[in-house]
Amino acid sequence: MTLKTFGLDQFGFLLFSLQWTILLTVIALIGGGLLGFAVALARTSQLKPVRIAAATYIQIIQGIPVLMILFLSYYGLSLAGFELPPLFAAGASMTVYASGYLAEIWRGSIQAVPKQQWEASESLAMTRLQQYRYVILPQAMRISLPPTVGFAVQVVKNTSITSIIGFVELARAGQLINNATFQPFRVFLAVAALYFVVCYPLSQLSRLLERRLHAGSSR
């Protein structure tokens, strides 16, 4: 075996693996978004048992390590008889993880819409579904945008945990290159830099949206 050093080829491999990080993030945000949205609605339901069930779900997801969600999905899926590539366990766990946090962010956003908006729309004879659809959610969406973008940063970073079950995304690619080159400092700094390049603009966008939400009109 030739002793390789960290060069352009290796950096290319990192860039390639970054695509998997991004794909996993997108899966987590879409899957977690759908599931989280349902949980957020359940959390603001008029039925108390539904509210309590949703609150319990959120508390549990936010009270356990992402790593444990990953292991439970990984071993749980194989226990159920599925021989699936790590992408599935990775995607499933990131989805569950994201749903617990997005549900809470969106619950907060829904409840941040003034009570009077519910009363006004109710008084106009709208059904609860119409109230959500035309009056509450459009306003909640605006409120939720900054923290949702902020949470996307957390998701990007936490996809690195899936490297632990062998899913080859950016962090795992770094480990593989390090195993071949033994230049950990350089390799992991490059890995960190790539994460930063993705996360920092998102962080700044979240801040910008936040500032605009507070400074701007209520539209």
Next chain:
Amino acid sequence: MPEVVVENVHKSFGALEVLKGVSLSVGRGEVFALIGRSGSGKSTLLRCMNGLEKINSGKIEIAGHALGGDAKALRKLRTDVGIVFQSYNLFPHLTVGENIMLAPRIVKDVAKTKAREVAREVLHLVGLSEKFDSYPDQLSGGQQQRVAIARSLAMRPKVMLFDEVTSALDPELTEEVLTVMENLARDGMTMILVTHEMGFARRVATQTIFMHKGRIWEQGPSAALFADPETPELRQFVKSDVK
């Protein structure tokens, strides 16, 4: 056949009883003013009339609907009963036109062109034709309140409820809203209003009800009631209001 009938209504918030057996009857085209100190139960009574508050006992019939049915019956009632709030409560993410058109479109399935026509008409009624495409936060408080009235009118209600609609407004803005309401009354709309504007109540309301401690303390034709209060409480109240 009266348009609004309230019979022996009781309402409590927890241990606090805010309505202790209230009865009244409003004929078609009449304008009733509810006055009284804060905490007298007048706003609660108004909010009970369109089901925003559930009553504990008694009976309310309004615009031919009885309160107390299921959600569907309540929505049916609300298409015939408009309410305007102190804090306007326009939908901030929609333009004035969209605010007005929304409920007719989705609740009453009115076609878009027809809804637009109605919106223009009611907006003209409140004197804000040129604000069709503005957003609520581009309007003054008085203008927003007039849009809120127009939004209710677009549903073609049989009864209009007004809950202290000028309390958040400066005097000059108050006037423009009261003018709109006076025009409505003249056109024969059945109206019940909770108000602090004694002059307006005296001039426009056919009947005024003075509420005190959760009861109707005194009631009568507005002019007579204000000119010659029977109870010391109303006398005190009217006197304290003259500034």
Next chain:
Amino acid sequence: MSYTFQFGVLAQYQDQILSGIWLTIKISVLSIILGCAAGIGLASVRSIWGGAVRFLVDAYVEIIRNTPFLVQLFIVYFGLPGLGLRVGADTAALIGMTINLAAYSTEIIRAGIEAVHKSQIEAGEALGFTRFQIYRHVIIVPAIAKVYPALCSQFVLMMLASSICSAISTQELAASAAFVESQTYRSFEIYIAVTLIYLVLALALRAVLAVVGMWLFGRRVARRTMTALPEVQA
């Protein structure tokens, strides 16, 4: 599917699990104390000195907050030896967690400091406080009281994230779970059990932090601490 759950096997590995729990608690508590202290210090010098110091502190905060904790651990554990600094897995975990938490604490406390009104500082001046007294009593203490619930949520997140240190062979709770798993192959049982242990640890940590908050800042802050969920910040 004919899988039978056997939680019984886990009993004989009690010692491994307990030592894992103990290390998780140790590195979590230490990194919370060190990270929070560093956060108070960095947020303070940043607001007092401004200029280059502020720029450096902000850069540190942004770099840490926009890179994964796992990669930070790799740099500390695998990278530092290359620079002649060899550290054990436990120490590396503690360093990584402290560096990470310090950045988040700095950011949270900074927001608290910026929320203190000028009028209060002027009131402090009017009362004849020295600058240090003003800084301590009028700015830092109220700022921390204000953001204490957010800080505590971050502490809980850090405790949960300590599980990631198993990737650099720190023998904390998640690593002991992996060890028991390799011995028994009862993977699902062990990870369910350990997940529950983390859940209990998270609730317990929150309760302890609420008591500390009550002792430091009074009842109202403590109540918010119990109910606050992690604030998601960019």
